[in-house]
Amino acid sequence: MVKGFAGSGRLPIIVALDPPIGVDPVKWCFRIIDDTLDIVSGYKIGLPLILDLDRKRDLEKIVGKMKGVWLRIADLKLADIGDIMVSIIRRLHGFGFNAFIVHGFIGYNGALDRVSDYVDSIDAKLITVVSMSHSGSSEIIDHVLDRLLEVALRAGSWGIVAPATRPEIIRGIRSRVGDRVKILSPGIGVQGARPSTAIKAGADYEIIGRLVTRSEDPRKTLLEIRDLYR
């Protein structure tokens, strides 16, 4: 059985909540959360969903529904100057998120330094992107992976993001950072990687979206995926 799985009785899966076009996003999220809250490690929400909500209060309701789950991640992949990122994170924290994804490439000074201090002060989790799942990640990002890791560690990141589509990157990162930080992996399912690929390469969590949420029975699909981790 893979690391991190046995202890909590929960799957090392973070469900990405990306409602399809045309549905009521609040009802859709409620249904998925109700259905999976006791077996997953967390949920991740991105900008498309946030922009689809009619009222600000809807976001609060959706995140509020996640009570009891370990990770409530705002995945806005922030990449701005420090003050702007802090002002965004302050608002997101107000909606109930407790973990925030930012990019490492913006650097530490005047950027992640501020974010790190703020996230610490609210007892939340900083998650820093050091590699991405698309092929364009090899154009610039992969060439500076060492520096990105350095920035992520210097900022005291709780977790880093690295893609399941390229498990060799995950292995490389794990060998460099040891157990100091969690590794979260997107890229499972529709983007190409099979569930468990990232975990077996050394990741702590797999981020899975449509493969679960668009399946007929998300809970059943998750329990089927569970077998792949054994």
Next chain:
Amino acid sequence: MVKGFAGSGRLPIIVALDPPIGVDPVKWCFRIIDDTLDIVSGYKIGLPLILDLDRKRDLEKIVGKMKGVWLRIADLKLADIGDIMVSIIRRLHGFGFNAFIVHGFIGYNGALDRVSDYVDSIDAKLITVVSMSHSGSSEIIDHVLDRLLEVALRAGSWGIVAPATRPEIIRGIRSRVGDRVKILSPGIGVQGARPSTAIKAGADYEIIGRLVTRSEDPRKTLLEIRDLYR
């Protein structure tokens, strides 16, 4: 008189709409826009304001108020995989924005290629960040400036973002890209650079926020700044 200024009769200024905490953001934006609509080149809205709005419709109202102005910029500094960025830009375009700021760092394949195609298809403007105003920009971003420029040009960016806080970067970029792309410069005012610094270094537009919007009389302040461009 500086380039780009004489023709339109408008200032080469994009006003960043960042309402202070505690005000009604819609009323605040309306007041600034009403006051300045005929003399500026555009407005820029970021995530803090978007997250402060009670209803989605408020964003539509604010952007709708900008009719007649050349640039209605959504500055979310997008840095995600292509499909996600397209789905965000589709929504932002629905709110009335006609220009979108993304990061060059994420690369072309599977990222800016998709965004570029989509932005072309809706006849909007792609603006790509190649350098930033904070000191952390020198940690990673500045080392790969040539590659970032390459990605920005390959994606057919209408404009690129480079900071007024470091005019030598603007000069270097202008000498490399010629007149193919517009250069937009943040970092004026509260972040340290004096208005006209970027324009004199070769930028086409200066992005100015609090220096104008928090002044007692934004219109008067803009008209005072106008003298610096002469």
